[in-house]
Amino acid sequence: MVPLSWYLILAAALFSVGLFGVLSRRNAVAILLGIELMLNSVNINLAAFWRYGNVLDMAGQVFAIIVFAVAAAEVAVGLALVISVYRKRNTVIADDIDLMKW
């Protein structure tokens, strides 16, 4: 069986990729993609810890499903916001959407 640390390394790598995407991409849709990656890396952690811990305790799986649901909802809202912003300002570049500064 693959050791637990491999999963954790995979999840950390995936999280870093997602974080990098979020911080470096200019397109708002790509930023959302990065967030999805980070959420999914967390899911990997949850599933791995469940598998290597007490299998009868379902909390890890259940929590992963809750994270899916939250991610789906978040993407739906996020994409709707992006589309709305695009219609108003004709851009999806995050740096251009800086109305909320001082």
Added chain:
Amino acid sequence: MTTETLIWLIPFPPVLAFFLIVLFTNKNKVLSHTLAVGAAFLSWLGSMIVFVRALGVEHLGEHPFESSVNWLPTGDTWFRIGVLIDPTGAAVLFFVSITIFMIFLYSVGYQNYGQPQGDHDVKGLPPHGATVEEHGHKHVVPSVEPMYSRFFAFLGLFAFGMYVLVVSDNLLTFFVGWEIMGLCSYLLIGFWYAKPSARDAAVKAFMTTRIGDVFMLLGIAYLYSATGTLSFREIFTEETLQALATTMTPVLGLSAAGLIGLLLFIGTVGKSAQFPLHVWLPDAMEGPTPVSAMIHAATMVSAGVYAVIRMFPLITADFTGHGLTTTMSIIAFIGAFTALFAATIAVSQNDVKRVLAYSTISQLGYMIAALGIGAYVAAAFHLITHAFFKALLFLGSGSVIHGMEHGVLHTGNHHVDPQNMFNMGGLRKKMPITFWTFLIGGFALSGFPLITAGFWSKDEILADAFGHGYWWVFGALALAAFLTAFYTMRQITLTFLGEPRTKEAEHAQETPWPMTTPLVILAFFAVTYGWVGIPEHFPGLGGLVPNWFHEFVGGTLAEHPEALAFNWIPLITSLIVALGGLFFGWLVYRNVNSVSEDKLQIPLLKNKYYFDEAYDVLFVKPAYWIAETLVYKWMDQRLIDGTLHIFGPVTDKIGSFIRYYIDLLIVNQAVGDGSYKVTWWFGRNLRGVQTGRIQQYLMFALVIFMLVGAALYFYFRYFRLVA
């Protein structure tokens, strides 16, 4: 209905009438007096039934009618209240119910029921008369009392108080009835409250009797703490009395029984107007005459004597039969002294009611003296006969005043005092019923031999005093009896005999039937009631009628008092003083036509030995001084207000200090303005981070997260775990 239930019910009709009149029928005179008189009738009827049933019980003293209920929880036990009718109670109930009923009936006439409304009568003043037109010419007739209904309401409450007192089986409800009467006497004496003299008299009566009541309450409290009960039957057991008689107190070397008896007796001194608390009773004449009769005959003053009669076993608990105890000596002395002292004042009074007031004080002194020397039956006997003839005399004097007011209204000369005996004279022709009944009452009061009730009761007291060798009591009472006969005859002579001395007396008129009927009924009892108590060994008459009163009332006490052996000396004394007094009274006053011819207008007596003035200097003035100068001017205005005036400026100074140095400086400037300035400064200088760029924010977040994470990591790695 059982007798006990009936006794419970006796006090309630009058109080019911009181509430109904006060709440509903105040506007309706007919309904009000019907309610009140009807209630008095019901109570009378109930009392008569109880009395008749009491007569049929053998050894009522040992097995009285009694019934009680739990009232107040006192820890594990209950304070019980209830009713008790023993022979004394039954005898008292008999005369109380009759006199109360008669007085209620009489009031209907006295307050001018059926007469027109007065021309300018106002509430709080006696009615002034109304002008009516008859056969083409105008004349003035008496007008109806403006507060007619209220009068009957008060009478009802008063009657309730008396009935409660008579049927009580314990000192607490006894005291409640006692105080209800105190309140009602205040209300009734001050009935014509717009007269300043009536107001003062009401306050005086209330305050004076209150002095006695405070001591009485102390006695009750002491008795309760000593025995744990206030029920008469429980206190008057041999063990309790013995225990009380052998417990010594630090006061005057008295036993507990003696001290309690003395304290309760002081209550009586106030209520029965004995020296030195007698001053309120003559002034109480300011009230309407039925009130005088109510207070002076049927109820309140009798209640005082009744209290001592009730407490007799306690007062005599440490009396061995040889030599009076301290308490009894005090009681006997006060009684005898009051009897003589009040009689001397009565001799010089000119107001027809005031003579009777002092006479009442004197007669009550008789009863108290009799109780003081242990003559239980004689005192109870005199209490009852006196109630009848004194009620009769008061109602008679009310009738006389009423008749004189008729004359005053006729002539229209309002300066003539209808109560002054020197304005009367010759009324026997104008008011025959009043005259004859008054004569009977007066003769009963004087102790006219053989026929009248007063003779038998007074004779019995004198015989008791003589028989037991209390010479000083005997002497004082005999002298008082002489004076009594003298001033009674003076009153009768001045009022009824001779020729009218004023035009008003010429036009006096006999009063209507509601007033004369009670007179006749009371006159009947004033004569016949004496015959139930004729001593067995009395020459000639003794034994013809059994001495029912002695047997019956004497049975109340655990040790039935012995009938006294007959002795000629007190009888002859009593004959001499009664007949001699009556004769001299007539002899001296038959030709007196004006105040100036009266030799007995001695200033000392006229001014009642200056007791009012002395009390004024001793108590009233100091009380005013304490109230006005000491408490109001010195304590309140200077001490308390002065202190307050220090507080004001000091508080003001503290206030300004807090305002300028704490509120304005610290709170407003430092905290209030400071916090805004600090916030403003931070906002101003930190707003640069708010670029509006989402990724920049995320970078901040990441950096801070990593810094915090690193800090936590190093903290746990190198400090926490090492430690």
